[in-house]
Amino acid sequence: MSAETASKGRAGGRELLDALVTTLIAKGYRVMGPRREGAALQLEPIDDVDQLPWAVVDAQGPGRYRLEQYEQPVAFAHGPLAFSMRRLVSPPEERLVTLRRKGAELAVEPAAVHARPTAVIGAKGCDLRALRAQDAVFRDGAHPDPRYVARREALFTVAVACHRPADTCFCVSRGGDVRPDPDDADLLLTELVSASPRYLLEASSDRGREVLEAMPGDAIGEDDRVRASGQDHAAREAMVRALPREAAQAALLAAEETEDFEAVAERCLACQSCTAVCPTCFCLTVEEEPSYDGQASTRVRRRDSCFSPDFSYMHGGAVRGSRAGRYRHWMRHKLATWSGQWGLDGCVGCGRCTTWCPAGIDFVAEATRHIQRQEET
Ligand code: SF4
Ligand code: SF4
Structure with missing residues (x-):
């Protein structure tokens, strides 16, 4: 050759x-x-x-x-x-x-x-x-x-x-x-x-x-x-499923109210499976682990999830105190605000968050509801 x-x-x-x-x-x-x-x-x-x-x-x-x-x-x-x-x-x-x-x-x-x-x-x-x-x-x-x-x-x-x-x-x-x-x-x-x-x-x-x-x-x-x-x-x-980028971004930017996400939050278990399997999620937390004898402290970095109430905890309370608020943050970040932050899409369409959700929440169907609602207004 x-x-x-x-x-x-x-x-x-x-x-x-x-x-x-x-x-x-x-x-x-x-x-x-x-x-x-x-x-x-x-x-x-x-x-x-x-x-x-x-x-x-x-x-x-x-x-x-x-x-x-x-x-x-x-x-x-x-x-x-x-x-x-x-x-x-x-x-x-x-x-x-x-x-x-x-x-x-x-x-x-x-x-x-x-x-x-x-x-x-x-x-x-x-x-x-x-x-x-x-x-x-x-x-x-x-x-x-x-x-x-x-x-x-x-x-x-x-x-x-x-x-x-x-x-x-x-x-x-x-x-x-x-x-x-x-x-x-x-x-x-x-x-x-x-x-x-x-x-x-x-x-x-x-x-x-x-x-x-x-x-x-x-x-x-x-x-x-x-x-x-x-x-x-x-x-x-x-590939029959679709979640068009522009339409999803416009609809999710318009979905600012926590109430818009209360129906899905009633089904969401806040189990964090979706953020664990999502290939674009990157949130981490850093914790100190002191030794029992007080002679050392180890700093450990661990995965974190925006579905955890502690994730947005700041001096006395969680910024996103409700499950609906946390679902809103996750979906809007993936589909709407990520591109302004990083110049890329936060969702690549792998479907893992849908497959591995124990509540069977369909990410595309939920986002499509927002698109349809915006088209009707
Ligand atoms: S995997 Fe499903 S039930 Fe668990 S936090 Fe994500 S959306 Fe909620
Ligand atoms: S479909 Fe999108 S939001 Fe869901 S896990 Fe894949 S990249 Fe993440």
């Missing part, structure tokens, strides 16, 4: 995925991919393509998630995994520093940053766009977080084009697409579905090209591209 062909991509059967995993491991990456863990597909370490969820798909709906058998022996027919890549760059809990008495002195012991080179195979376009939102907050702002920046730089992503969106997906209406933006990833993988699936792998970063050039494989043919394009088109057509 010529150097020019090599830089343009690789095609092959399941053995191409084998070569990808082997090459990434040889380059020192911990490889992660979708894997069946109990009753759900999760992002987990893999060292063999047999660990991928072959012929397994997820059926997702409001408050509903089931794994089912799929008729084709493919590995990437599933929708968004229960948890996104967010936990790889922003862990749910981490120690920042410990202050320790040393006689009359105070020793400052910053926690080491663990940024293990990690390659994610099968990153969805919505989750890659969500990483842009995390980057805006933790990397590209006036005060970059060195822990986040180190983990982000250590993250290598192999995006996958979605050929079977979940029933809860609505990324296209949020400005995304079933085919991820190549600029968001190092490699782009296409799974051409059939009884004998074929894989196309293309590089979009220097790191991606290095991996590709170390791999065997055929050149990507014109037939492959035609099939990929047809598959993308069918996947877009299959």
